Amino acid sequence: MVRLSNVSHAFGDETVVRNLSLSIDPGEVVAIIGPSGVGKTTVLRFLALFLEPDEGTVTLDGQDVWSLSEDERLKLRRRIGMVFQEASLFDATVERNVEYGLRVRESWSDRLRDELWSVLGSNGTPEAVTEALELVGLSDKLGQEARSLSGGEAQRVSFARALAYEPNYLLLDEPTSDLDPRNTALIEEAIREARDRGIGIGIATHDMHQAERIADRVAVLLGEGVAEVGPAERVFENPTDERTAKFVSGELVY
Amino acid sequence: MSIQRRQFIAAIGGGALAGIAGCSGTGGQAQSDNGSSAGVAGETLTLTTTTSTYDTGLLDAIHPDFEEMYGVTVDAVAQGTGAALESARNGDSDVVMVHARGLEDEFMRNGYGINRRDLMFNDFVIVGPESDPAGVQGMSSATEALTTIAEAEATFVSRGDNSGTHTKELNLWDAAGTDPGGDWYQETGTGMGEALNIANQQGAYTLSDRGTYISQRSEIDLVILVQGPIEGGPEILANPYGIMAVNPGVHDNANYDLAMAYIGWITSPGAQDAISNYQMNGEQLFFPEAVSENPDFQQYVPEGWSSDSGDE
Amino acid sequence: MPLEPVAQLLPAVVDLPFREGYVRSIIFVSLYVSVTAVTLSTLFSLPIAFVMGFTDFRGKQFVKSVINTGMGFPSVVVGLVVLFAVSNQGPLGALELIFTTEAMIMSQFVLATPPITAVSLAAITGVSDNVRDAAHVLGGTRLDVALVVVKEARYGIATAVLAGFGRAISEVGSVLIVGGNIVSSSGISKTRTLTTAIQLEARQGQYDTAMVLGAVLVALVLTVNAIVVRLGDEGVMQ
Numbered sequence: 001m002v003r004l005s006n007v008s009h010a011f012g013d014e015t016v017v018r019n020l021s022l023s024i025d026p027g028e029v030v031a032i033i034g035p036s037g038v039g040k041t042t043v044l045r046f047l048a049l050f051l052e053p054d055e056g057t058v059t060l061d062g063q064d065v066w067s068l069s070e071d072e073r074l075k076l077r078r079r080i081g082m083v084f085q086e087a088s089l090f091d092a093t094v095e096r097n098v099e100y101g102l103r104v105r106e107s108w109s110d111r112l113r114d115e116l117w118s119v120l121g122s123n124g125t126p127e128a129v130t131e132a133l134e135l136v137g138l139s140d141k142l143g144q145e146a147r148s149l150s151g152g153e154a155q156r157v158s159f160a161r162a163l164a165y166e167p168n169y170l171l172l173d174e175p176t177s178d179l180d181p182r183n184t185a186l187i188e189e190a191i192r193e194a195r196d197r198g199i200g201i202g203i204a205t206h207d208m209h210q211a212e213r214i215a216d217r218v219a220v221l222l223g224e225g226v227a228e229v230g231p232a233e234r235v236f237e238n239p240t241d242e243r244t245a246k247f248v249s250g251e252l253v254y
Numbered sequence: 255m256s257i258q259r260r261q262f263i264a265a266i267g268g269g270a271l272a273g274i275a276g277c278s279g280t281g282g283q284a285q286s287d288n289g290s291s292a293g294v295a296g297e298t299l300t301l302t303t304t305t306s307t308y309d310t311g312l313l314d315a316i317h318p319d320f321e322e323m324y325g326v327t328v329d330a331v332a333q334g335t336g337a338a339l340e341s342a343r344n345g346d347s348d349v350v351m352v353h354a355r356g357l358e359d360e361f362m363r364n365g366y367g368i369n370r371r372d373l374m375f376n377d378f379v380i381v382g383p384e385s386d387p388a389g390v391q392g393m394s395s396a397t398e399a400l401t402t403i404a405e406a407e408a409t410f411v412s413r414g415d416n417s418g419t420h421t422k423e424l425n426l427w428d429a430a431g432t433d434p435g436g437d438w439y440q441e442t443g444t445g446m447g448e449a450l451n452i453a454n455q456q457g458a459y460t461l462s463d464r465g466t467y468i469s470q471r472s473e474i475d476l477v478i479l480v481q482g483p484i485e486g487g488p489e490i491l492a493n494p495y496g497i498m499a500v501n502p503g504v505h506d507n508a509n510y511d512l513a514m515a516y517i518g519w520i521t522s523p524g525a526q527d528a529i530s531n532y533q534m535n536g537e538q539l540f541f542p543e544a545v546s547e548n549p550d551f552q553q554y555v556p557e558g559w560s561s562d563s564g565d566e
Numbered sequence: 567m568p569l570e571p572v573a574q575l576l577p578a579v580v581d582l583p584f585r586e587g588y589v590r591s592i593i594f595v596s597l598y599v600s601v602t603a604v605t606l607s608t609l610f611s612l613p614i615a616f617v618m619g620f621t622d623f624r625g626k627q628f629v630k631s632v633i634n635t636g637m638g639f640p641s642v643v644v645g646l647v648v649l650f651a652v653s654n655q656g657p658l659g660a661l662e663l664i665f666t667t668e669a670m671i672m673s674q675f676v677l678a679t680p681p682i683t684a685v686s687l688a689a690i691t692g693v694s695d696n697v698r699d700a701a702h703v704l705g706g707t708r709l710d711v712a713l714v715v716v717k718e719a720r721y722g723i724a725t726a727v728l729a730g731f732g733r734a735i736s737e738v739g740s741v742l743i744v745g746g747n748i749v750s751s752s753g754i755s756k757t758r759t760l761t762t763a764i765q766l767e768a769r770q771g772q773y774d775t776a777m778v779l780g781a782v783l784v785a786l787v788l789t790v791n792a793i794v795v796r797l798g799d800e801g802v803m804q
Contacts, residue, residue, distance in 0.1 A: 048703060078705040088696035091718050100714075101704045161704065300665060309770050317751035329756060331665060331746035332766075345654035346664045445769030470771055505654060507662070 001025050002080070002169050002200065004046055007056030016042050017053070020227050022219050024169060024200040029191065031211035031232070032204045034221035034247075040204035043221070044171045047202050049077045078105060081162030085174040087154035089146035094138070094157050097146050098129045101165035132160035136190050152183030159190055163199075170194060172203040176210065188214050208248065212236060220244050294512045295325035301516070302339075302347040304418055306446050307495070308332030310465040310539055316528045320519050326512060335418045342366060342498075345505030349513040353418040353495045359556035367498035369514065371521050372553040374529050374540040375494040377482025378422055381450070381467060382408075382459035384477050390459075391479045396488045397430035399480045404430075407438040409458035411449050414441025418493070423461045426490065450474055463493055465539045472535070484541065494543065496553070497521075521545065583775070585753035592749075593786065596759040599667050600735040603674035607682050608727055610675075615686040616712055633687075636680030641673075641733075645740025648673040652744065665746040667757055673740035678730035685729055689722020690715050724794055735787060738765050760786070 003023035009016050016039040024030045024047065032040050045051035046058055049065050058065045060076050068076070081101070089097050103111055125142065133139045136156035141149065149157065155175060162170055172191070176184040191214055195201055205211055211218055211232065219229045220239075228235060228244045239245045307313070308330060317328045333341060335352050342350040343366050351373065352358060361367040380390065380399055388406040390399040403410055412434070413420035427434050440458070442449050446466040453460040454474035464482060481487030497520065499513035519525055521544035530542050618629065650656050652663040652672070663669040693715050701714040716723065738761035745757035747766060758766075760783040767776035 050703065074705075074707065077703075080703075082700075082703040084696060084700065086696050088694070088700040090697065090701075090714060100701070100706075104704065104706045104710045158700075165705065305769060309766075314749075314751045314753070321751060327750065329665060329746070329748045330751075331748055333746070345659075445771075447771030448769050451771040451773075466770075473771065507654060 001059075001061060002047055003059045004043070004053070005057045005059065007046060007053040007058065009042060009046075009051075009053045009055070011042075017221075017227070020056075020219075020229075022047075022227075022229055024202050026168060026200045027195060027198045028216040029195050029201045029203065029214050031215035031218045032202060032221065033206065033208065033211050033218055034223070035206055038221045038223055040206075040221060041173055043219070044082070044173050044202060044204050047169070048080055048082050048171050049073060078165075079168045080171065081165070081167035081169070082171045083155075083158050083162050083173065083175050085177060087151070087158040089149075089154055089157060089161070091147060092145075093142070094133070094144050094146055094149070095125060095129060095142045097157060098132055098161045098164050099126055100161060102126055102128060105165060126164075128164045128166065129160075132164040133157075135163065135193055136160045137186055152179045152186075155179060156183065156186060156190070159187060163190075163194060167199065169200040169202070172201065174204055174206065177206070184210075220247060222247070293325075294509075294515060297509060297512055298327045298329055299349065299509060299512045299516055300329045300331065300347040301349050301351060302331045302333050302337070302341045303351040304335045304338060304353065305332045306417070306419065306463050306466055307351060307353070309445075309447065310469070310532075310534060312529065312532050312540060315532055316520075316525060319525070319528065320516060323519070324512075324515060328516070334415065335421070336416050342500050345500065345508055347500060348509040349497065349499050349516055351495060351497045353493050354421050355494065355496065355557060356421065358496050358498065361498065363556050366501055366504055368501045369517060370496055370498045370554055371517055372543045372550065373495040373497045373520065374526070374542050374544070375492055376464050376540050377484045377487070377493050378419070378461055378491040379464055379467060379478045379482050379487070380459060380480035380491075381453070381462055381476040382479045383457040384475065385457070386479060387457075388459070393480050394488060396426055396480055396491050400426055400434075401430045401432050403459055404432050404434060404439075407436065409438050409440065409453075409456050410434065411453040411456070411458045411460040412439060412441045413446065413449055414443045417446075419446060419461060419463055422491075422493065426461070429490065450476065465534065468534050468537050468539065495540075588749070588753045588755070589779075589782070591753075591755040592758050592760055592763050593782070595667065595755045595757065596735055596761070596783075596786070599670045599741065599759060600674060600731060603671045603734050604678050604682070604727060604731045606671070607675050607678040607730055608723075611679050611683040611686055611726075611730075612716070612723070615683050615690055616715075618683075618687050619691040633680050633683050636676075637684060639677070639680070640739070641677055641737040642739025642743065644673050644676050645743035648676070648740060648744050664744065665748060665757060667745065669744040670741045670757060670759075673744055674734040674737070677737060677740065678734045681733055682726045682730035685726030686719070686723050689719035689726065692722065693718045728791055728794055731790060732787060735759075736761065736783070738762055 001023050005021050007020045008018045020043070022030070022043070032043050034040055042051065046053055049058065049060070052058075052066045060079070063076065065073055065076060090100065103114070106114065130139060130142075133142065136159050138153060138156055138160065141153065141157070146154065146157065155178070159175070176187050179187070188210070191201060191203065203214070215232045217230065218232050218235050219227055220235060221227045222241060222243045228239060228241050235244065236248055239248060303313070309332070313330045317330070320326075321328060331338075331341070331347065335354050335357065338347070338350050338352055339357055339361055341347045342361070350367065358367070358370065362370060380396065382388075382390070388403045388408040390402050393399045393402070412423060440452075442452055444452070446462060447470055449460055450462055450466065450470050451474065452458070454476055459479070464484065467478070480491070482491040482493075483489050497517055499510060499517060500508040502508050502510040523545050526542035526545050529540050530538060532539060617623070618626065648669060649664070652658045652661065652669045654664065663672070697718055698711055698715060701711045706714065741757070741759055742762045742765060745759070745762065747758050747762040748756040749758050750756060760779055764776045764779045764783070767773070767779065
């Protein structure tokens with residue numbers, strides 16, 4: 001479980017989160033919802049062990065992440081994957097992109113050997129790579145240049161790239177906001193598939209309906225550090241905070 | 255024993271020693287020096303000289319003989335008179351070959367150079383367009399020719415670079431009592447070949463060493479208007495070359511042994527013959543001066559020095 | 567590959583009044599000195615570009631202005647400085663580097679570093695933060711992220727290296743001063759490059775020969791450029 005406990009953080013004068021407690025367990029989907037700019041990305045970065053909150057603790061399987069050394073934290077970070085709103089693929093083939101996570105986890109001598117073999121062209125594709133691409137329905141794009149993909153395809157490759165090395169947790173920052181319905185559906189299908197495999201998933205989205213479709217639990221960020229956290233059904237039907245009720249019903253709260 | 259004779263004996267003795275040392279070393283092949291035997295084999299001699307000397311190709315023609323005999327390499331660096339002496343002053347070269355007696359004397363007086371020997375000579379010529387606007391053709395006085403050119407304000411190209419040639423040119427103006435200046439007097443700051451080209455394009459006069467003129471003759475239309483002493487012209491246009499070793503007392507990394515071996519070799523009858531046999535475009539360029547029935551002891555000391563004066 | 571002009575040049579080359587192996591040896595010295603200098607400079611410049619691009623430190627502005635000044639710094643002045651350093655009288659005198667290719671490499675290293683650093687800096691800061699973040703978040707160490715940035719910026723870095731190479735192989739002032747333009751008596755170059763050979767022919771007034779050597783130099787630079795660009799294209803064609 002990755003857990004935020006009583007986390008507070010401010011950027012300059014602006015409080016982004018105050019006393020937020022949130023956790024993600026393996027095999028569940030937690031949606032972090034709220035309007036753009038409210039701080040969803042910041043929360044994801046806490047969960048990705050990327051950003052240290054001003055106050056509060058971040059733990060992964062009970063270990064206080066920010067009291068560890070950089071090396072140990074890197075080891076923990078490597079159990080987490082992340083997909084951004086922009087695909088941010090490398091200027092290389094799809095295969096090279098997806099296998100990146102596998103490569104950096106190899107020892108240097110293994111890496112050198114594999115680099116040499118792939119230059120000589122006698123390398124097969126790692127199984128994890130083919131599987132990940134299958135999951136997002138892009139097995140046929142293995143050798144294609146990443147830059148030549150459409151927006152939706154690129155985002156799906158980005159998803160495969162984060163999955164290839166089998167992380168325990170996967171964080172997604174508004175992964176489908178730029179995509180058409182078909183690609184959105186493909187991504188959401190892949191999310192379900194990943195969840196069924198036991199990966200703990202956190203997804204930031206401003207799309208209420210997406211949250212309804214796929215989330216097990218939600219955290220609604222209401223601004224000024226306030227949030228309501230709970231099982232999806234309960235939050236949507238019986239929200240505690242009235243602002244949550246307004247947000248859920250589609251009213252502009254801010 | 256007077257300084258003169260001491261230096262003379264030192265020169266002969268040093269040359270002989272170096273010669274013997276060369277023979278007892280593993281001559282003939284460039285092998286690494288094996289400490290105990292006194293050979294210079296495998297070493298490199300750095301020689302700095304002027305661009306006009308180097309550009310005649312004489313050094314490339316005669317050096318192989320020396321290199322084979324001792325199993326060494328000669329790095330000839332063509333820098334121009336001033337730079338050649340400066341390199342030697344800094345200890346960046348082992349032996350220096352220039353043709354500017356005044357500067358050589360200063361070099362010796364300041365203790366940087368020792369064991370100077372006269373090497374060879376050629377001469378300068380005054381060249382110009384065939385039309386000869388100033389009318390200096392055939393004059394037997396170089397200074398008179400220059401004065402005439404100045405008075406006629408005929409275009410004259412000068413090296414303007416403190417090279418041996420330029421130094422000679424300035425000495426001539428000085429001796430003629432004229433101070434050149436004005437639009438007709440052009441200082442180029444280039445090498446001799448380029449200067450000849452520039453003079454050619456403008457139909458101008460210039461002072462050139464005979465060697466460069468000969469090598470350029472087919473490409474330019476300038477002709478010799480005042481001859482140098484080799485062809486009977488005035489003695490003042492003589493161009494004598496000297497060779498000096500860098501003083502190991504000042505720079506202990508100077509390869510003195512090899513420098514003396516070189517000086518010994520190049521002033522020996524064999525090399526002096528090779529020098530006189532060297533031709534460019536069918537003409538002899540250099541006249542040997544080192545081997546003589548009556549050796550000139552003045553070659554070892556700054557000009558004008560005598561054992562009676564206070565100079566050391 | 568523009569072979570026609572080269573073919574036209576060949577008769578002139580064959581007629582050159584040079585001994586066997588002379589032109590080949592000066593081409594070799596030119597390439598040896600410039601390629602070595604540029605390689606060392608790239609290895610030196612890339613880390614500096616990284617530090618400049620991604621970290622803040624006191625004196626960063628100063629370093630930036632040093633690099634910019636270095637871009638246009640006259641090569642002959644660099645030669646004088648290196649001469650001062652390696653001369654027998656200088657601080658490095660004991661190493662006996664005067665009139666060697668090593669001294670020439672030193673001066674070309676100094677000349678090539680500013681353009682390589684500046685252009686690489688532009689290339690790597692042009693890599694989007696998102697890509698860097700992605701590399702980081704996917705589990706890369708700082709070194710991994712740096713390698714990703716280098717790969718993303720590879721075309722810009724190749725341009726930087728070519729810029730440095732162009733500057734190095736075309737310069738004549740510094741290699742003349744510290745190298746001495748030396749050729750053995752058998753006509754094999756020790757410290758003579760194409761550029762200093764051209765200078766020698768020009769000072770002797772042999773302009774035709776100088777032009778031919780100049781054409782060889784231009785052909786050489788074009789060839790190197792073509793090779794590097796071709797290698798780059800092959801990456802894309804895959």
